[in-house]
Amino acid sequence: MGLSWQAVPVVNLELSTGYFVDIAEQLLSGILDTLPLQVAVIDQASNIVYVNQAWRTFGLFYGLELDTDWFGIAYLDICRANEDTNQPQLLHGIQKVLNGKAGQFSIDYLCHTPTKQPTWLTLHVQPMSTNLADSQLFLLSLTNITHHKQVEDRISALTLTDPLTGLANRRQLEQIMRDEWSRAIRHQSSLSVMMIDADHFKQLNDNMGHAAGDECLKKLAGILKHYTNRPGDLAARYGGEEFVLILGQTTQQEAIKIAERIRQKVMELDIRFAGHRLMTVSIGIASLSTQQSHTTKEQHARNQSLNFSEDEHLLIEQADKALYVAKKQGRNRVEVYDKHHRLTVPLTA
């Protein structure tokens, strides 16, 4: 028999209770099977008592048949078998709801199926207010949020990346600098920062044109990327024709070697402008040695009011001063922050 919303109240009056329940069940399962989100009902032991069509369809990606008998399978066992990201939090959260210790639980997690691209899902579980069964039932839903996550990732890449060179932008540089600075202090390890500036770039632009200037910056960025491959390293465009490298667990001596290689590689690009002039870079280096990070850690311990956010900019400021000296000394050279102006972490009185 066909069913429409208008038809329900009219036929309702003449229906026996059993027949009405039958129609209501059809209507309900029709609604649940039409939903794009995956719905299951589980009992207190997490055993599945109902799944909708979207749930069955998603089962195909695990290599299961559409008519798989889901009933009686413990959902927590499924979670344990799939070593998805956030599995411990997922199990813990569901268990808390089943034990009545939480009113509901939601989590976003990355789900790996053997036959589908990794899929981001939001899992939501909460008790149902129903007296249909002796035991408490719980509604569990899975919503596919992969598309939203991809958009989110794209936006965050755009906000953290320089569009011309693909290197980190200043915002990302500040975040990573903060992390690497506190890591160096915590582990009393070395940390170096390098500031790199293209020489006579105004002249290069004027002579070759702005578009060619852009291409030169991209080539320079490619070299910088090559020397920042280790975890804790970052190459960032600081602005215009100025770049900053963060080199985690890198001593001053190691940073000098890297800087010299970068300087050589830029010359090997053999970009010439204004007749004969070779494109070159000037580089300033500042380093936090293991002793200095140790001292800084002690100072921090002594004085909790010391402001970390002021400290983390110190190396960039010092590298900038060293770069200024490199420019003054004639360009196409590497300078280290002056020994006589050793890294001094500000101490409050």
Ligand SMILES: Nc1nc2c(ncn2[C@@H]2O[C@H](COP(=O)(O)OP(=O)(O)OP(=O)(O)O)[C@@H](O)[C@H]2O)c(=O)[nH]1
């Ligand atoms: N093509 C291009 N040029 C840029 C970009 N950003 C900054 N510049 C140019 O870089 C030049 C920097 O000039 P200056 O600050 O005078 O420095 P310089 O000519 O390199 O001189 P020194 O640093 O002293 O060697 C300016 O002409 C800017 O217009 C960019 O994204 N693309």
